[in-house]
Amino acid sequence: MTIQENFCPKCGEKTENEGICNNCMRSSVEWATCENRIQCVICPTCGSIKKGSIWTDVPYERQKLTEELAYDAVAVHADLEDLEIAISTRETSPNRTNCTIFVRGILYGEPVYKTFETLIAWTKENCDRCSRLSGGYYASTIQVRALSRKPDQFEKEQALKIAYSIEDSVQEAGERLSFITRTGDVHDGVDIVVSSHSLGDTISREIVNKMGGKITRHPKLIGEQDGKKVYRITILLRLPEFRNGxxxxxxxxxxxxxxxxxxxxxxxxxxxxxxxxxxxxxxxxxxxxxxxxxxxxxxxxxxxxxxxxxxxxxxxxxxxxxxxxxxxxxxxxxxxxxxxxxxxxxxxx
Ligand SMILES: [Zn+2]
Ligand SMILES: [Zn+2]
Structure with missing residues (x-):
């Protein structure tokens, strides 16, 4: 019985493969590629980044974002095993970062290495939220008042505390455009001005939940946008005549x-x-x-x-x-x- 011996059709060496040998396969595939320039649009105020036309909050700092962008710029062949990527970065100017990317892995049984250089170009643009915030944009006003009396300092602070904690939780849940535009003391209570109807409703319901009282909503048509009617809503919240305690x-x-x-x-x-x-x-x-x-x-x-x-x-x-x-x-x-x-x-x- 004789052992069948295969020879590589490309280099003529002996091989266990059916076709070309591992050496020839390694040299014929482009096993890693890297974009040489990455454009990133970032909000100078809050650090959000824009992908396509969508803004997203980045929950970590610039260095980690840089590494993530560089990592995403690398594409590797499906046959590469044990992939490892190391990145070193240098800020060459406030809007340019040079990255050196070391890539290694195992390809057809042998280790392979490659080094790439890529440039991240940062472009600054105010994000959707920051431009709305700076423009004082609002959709609802919650007027916190009380029945037959004025809310006291403690109640006003409590109402604001509830409002800010709800703002935090909706922001964490990724509702970028739900925020408190401003708050203000008025002679008979406190006003909470917010950027979305749903935030206004959530906050006012929670205040009534915790502190009692009644809500009446007064929508006012302010115009039309993209064929849709746009309303501003005034939410009048009357705390009960008597406070707990x-x-x-x-x-x-x-x-x-x-x-x-x-x-x-x-x-x-x-x-x-x-x-x-x-x-x-x-x-x-x-x-x-x-x-x-x-x-x-x-x-x-x-x-x-x-x-x-x-x-x-x-x-x-x-x-x-x-x-x-x-x-x-x-x-x-x-x-x-x-x-x-x-x-x-x-x-x-
Ligand atoms: Zn060969
Ligand atoms: Zn921003």
Whole structure:
């Protein structure tokens, strides 16, 4: 039995291949190519890059972007195995980067190496978002107001905090053109001006979710673009008359407001220590203050349902009703509010 011997038809050497030998295959294929010039359009303000006509946020810095562009410029043959690419870069001017790209791998059983030089040309252009931002572009205005009162500083800050955290999450989700254009204090609340209707709706819904209140939307036609009607929407958001933590007096009883639900105020009855609901018509309610403004005092003595507390302002001992549910203990601290109208002190726990 004889072993069949193959010879390469190109160089005549012995080979295990059916056709031409590995050496000849290696020299006949262009196993790696590289573009010698890469154009990259980048936004000088936010660093987004433009591919075709689409802008994309780049979640990393310039050096990594440079390496990625250089990497993408290299194309290798499908038969190349164990591909490794190393890149070294030099900025020759603010808008030119030279890259040296080392490529290696295994081709038909033998290691191969190649080195390329490529140039990245950076072009600066304001992206879609930055040009809208600098032009003050907006689509919706959320007017944060309150029913029969003005929102306080805490509420205004809370509303803005909610708005900015939603802006962050939509930006992270890749909605480049949803942003807060500006915010501003006005005499009866705060305005949040945003670049898209959906962002305006999301923010206002979340504020109502967290802080209560009602929304009314008022669209206004401002023109037409590409055959579509363009609207600006004013979203009027009225926070409820009473804030969470407000202490109100009704029929000579004190309640802590815990929320509002379709015409009802959820309260905590401070004399009974129980949850309850009141109808939101507002008649006969008197606002004492908010838990956030509560003072603290020491309980000096207890005598059945009466407690003496040390007024931290006047240093007088004030007698207050010691509600059973509070389980007051002498020499411990209590929180209280002053009801100026009735000249009583309201223990709030
Ligand atoms: Zn050969
Ligand atoms: Zn930009």
């Amino acid at each position: 407000d202490i109100i007096c009704f029929n000579k009883r004190y309640y802590e407001v815990r929320g509002t639900d379709s015409g009802l105020i959820r309260v905590f009855d401070l004399s009974e220590g129980k949850s309850n609901v009141l109808h939101e018509n507002g008649v006969g309610f008197r606002l004492i203050g908010n838990l956030r403004e509560a003072e603290r005092a020491d309980v000096t003595y207890l005598d059945r349902d009466v407690a003496g507390i040390l007024d931290p302002v006047s240093y007088d001992i004030k007698e207050v009703k010691a509600h059973e549910w509070m389980r007051l203990v002498a020499h411990e601290k209590v929180k209280f509010l002053r009801d100026r109208e009735e000249e009583v002190i309201v223990l709030v726990g």
